[in-house]
Amino acid sequence: MRDMSFQRARTDEQRGERRRQILATAAAMLIEVPVADLTLTALSRRVCLAKANVLRYFESREAVLLALLEAEIADWIADLEPVAASNGSVRERGDRLAELLATSLARRPVLCDLISAQATVLERNISAETALQHKRAVHGHLGMLVRLAGRHLPELGDEDAAALMQTVMLVAVAAWPGSRPPQAVLDAYAADPALAVMCVDFTEVVRRAVEVTASGLLARES
Structure with a gap:
C-alpha cells in the first residue's frame, strides 16, 4: 500500500476522507484484535501513516x-x-x-x-x-x-x-x-x-x- 504520509490533506474534504480512512482501518483491525490490543503504532502502520500524522486527525x-x-x-x-x-x-x-x-x-x-x-x-x-x-x-x-x-x-x-x-x-x-x-x-x-x-x-x-x-x-x- 502506498505511503500516504507524503500526501498531506489540505482541504476539509481531504481531511474528512483521511479521518474516514483511519476509522475504517481501525474498524477492520478490531475484527482481528480486541480494543485493548489495538495500538496507535499498529494502526498507523496499517493505514500507512506516520504516528505523528495520525495524531493530526485524532489526539490519541x-x-x-x-x-x-x-x-x-x-x-x-x-x-x-x-x-x-x-x-x-x-x-x-x-x-x-x-x-x-x-x-x-x-x-x-x-x-x-x-x-x-x-x-x-x-x-x-x-x-x-x-x-x-x-x-x-x-x-x-x-x-x-x-x-x-x-x-x-x-x-x-x-x-x-x-x-x-x-x-x-x-x-x-x-x-x-x-x-x-x-x-x-x-x-x-x-x-x-x-x-x-x-x-x-x-x-x-x-x-x-x-x-x-x-x-x-x-x-x-x-
Whole structure:
C-alpha cells in the first residue's frame, strides 16, 4: 500500500476522507484484535501513516476509538430504523423489541467491544474538548434510540424509554466481556462442566434484561 504520509490533506474534504480512512482501518483491525490490543503504532502502520500524522486527525488512540464508537452506534441505529413496529399486546411487542435489540447488538462485535471499553479505557486519555464532543454525539444517538423504543412501545413514554435504552447499554457493557472469557476460563469450564452455568450468553442476557426492564417500567405506570 502506498505511503500516504507524503500526501498531506489540505482541504476539509481531504481531511474528512483521511479521518474516514483511519476509522475504517481501525474498524477492520478490531475484527482481528480486541480494543485493548489495538495500538496507535499498529494502526498507523496499517493505514500507512506516520504516528505523528495520525495524531493530526485524532489526539490519541482513544479519540480514534471514541469516534469509531460514534460511527458504529450510528450504523446500528440506521439498521434498526427501518424495522416496522409490530402489532400485538404490550408484552408481545416488548418481547419483540427485546429480540430486535439483543440480536442486532450480537451481530455487531466491534460495537460491543467498544461499548464495553468506553468508560474504563476509551475516556481516560482524551481532552475535555474531545469528551464534550463525544458525549454530545452519544446523547444525540440516545435520543434516536429513545424515539425508536417509543415507536415499538409508545406506552413507555420518553422518560421510561430512555431508562430502558440506558439499561440496554449498561447490560451490554457487562455482558459482552463476560461472554468472551479467556482460554483459561474456557478450559476450566471444559474441565468441570458444572461450572459452565457461569458462562454468559450475551444475546440471552440482553434479551432478558430488555424484557424484564420494559415489563417493570410499564407495571410501575399501571
